Structures are given as C-alpha cells and as structure tokens.
Amino acid sequence: MGETTEAVSGLRRLPWKTDSGKPAFLATDDPNSMxxxxxxxxxxxxxxNASTILGLVEPMYGPEARLTAAEAVFMLRRTAESLAAVIDVARMRGERLDSE
Structure with missing residues (x-):
C-alpha cells in the first residue's frame, strides 16, 4: 500500500498492478484510448471513494463518538486504504504533468 514508484519516461502509469504485482504502464499518448x-x-x-469515506468517518471521531475497538480499526483501515489510493492518483497525475 502506498509504495513509491519511479516514473518511466514516455509511459503512463496505470491505477492497477500487473498479475505479478508490479506497476502497469501504458505506452500511448492518446488520452482517448480505451x-x-x-x-x-x-x-x-x-x-x-475517498470523499465518501471522509464523509462517513468525520462524525465518528468527534467528542460524542462511541466506537468499539473493532469499529475504530475498521475505520482506520478503510481511511488508510483510501488515502493510499488518493496519493497514488496524485503521483500518477504528477508524473503525467512532468512528462508534458
């Protein structure tokens, strides 16, 4: 989760991994390709998803919150997963800006 990946010149990193768990790349400059x-x-x-999760967890950590340990762990895991995905999106978009 949230690993750092080096950009590959001329390739777009995709928001999924290969079957072997490595970053997937696309070799096209056509933004309208499938x-x-x-x-x-x-x-x-x-x-x-990140926006939805944030909206769901915000009321859960206020002064009136009464979470069980299991609920807090579940909330933290989903939030961390979501944050990792959003960081990856930001990095991928940054890589595309750097290659323009």
Missing part, C-alpha cells in the same frame, strides 16, 4: 479512459475512470473512482 485504456486511458478506463484509467481516468478508476482514478476518479478513487477520489470519489
């Missing part, structure tokens, strides 16, 4: 559009949709879904 894989580019799919990657855009997945990145957008990661951002939407």
């Amino acid at each position: 894989l580019s559009l799919m990657a855009d949709q997945i990145e957008e879904q990661h951002l939407t």
Whole structure:
C-alpha cells in the first residue's frame, strides 16, 4: 500500500498492478484510448471513494463518538486504504504533468 514508484519516461502509469504485482504502464499518448479512459475512470473512482469515506468517518471521531475497538480499526483501515489510493492518483497525475 502506498509504495513509491519511479516514473518511466514516455509511459503512463496505470491505477492497477500487473498479475505479478508490479506497476502497469501504458505506452500511448492518446488520452482517448480505451485504456486511458478506463484509467481516468478508476482514478476518479478513487477520489470519489475517498470523499465518501471522509464523509462517513468525520462524525465518528468527534467528542460524542462511541466506537468499539473493532469499529475504530475498521475505520482506520478503510481511511488508510483510501488515502493510499488518493496519493497514488496524485503521483500518477504528477508524473503525467512532468512528462508534458
């Protein structure tokens, strides 16, 4: 989760991994290719998920919150997963900006 990946010149890193767990890359500069559009949709879904999770957990950590340990661990895991995905999206978009 949240590993650092070096950008590969001329390639777009995709928001999924290969079967062997390595970063997947796309070798096209066509932003309208099927894989580019799919990657855009997945990145957008990661951002939407993060926003949803934030909205769900915000009321859970206020002064009136009464969480069990299991609920707190579950909340923390989902939040961490979401944060890792959003960081990856930011890095991937940064890599694309650097290559322009």
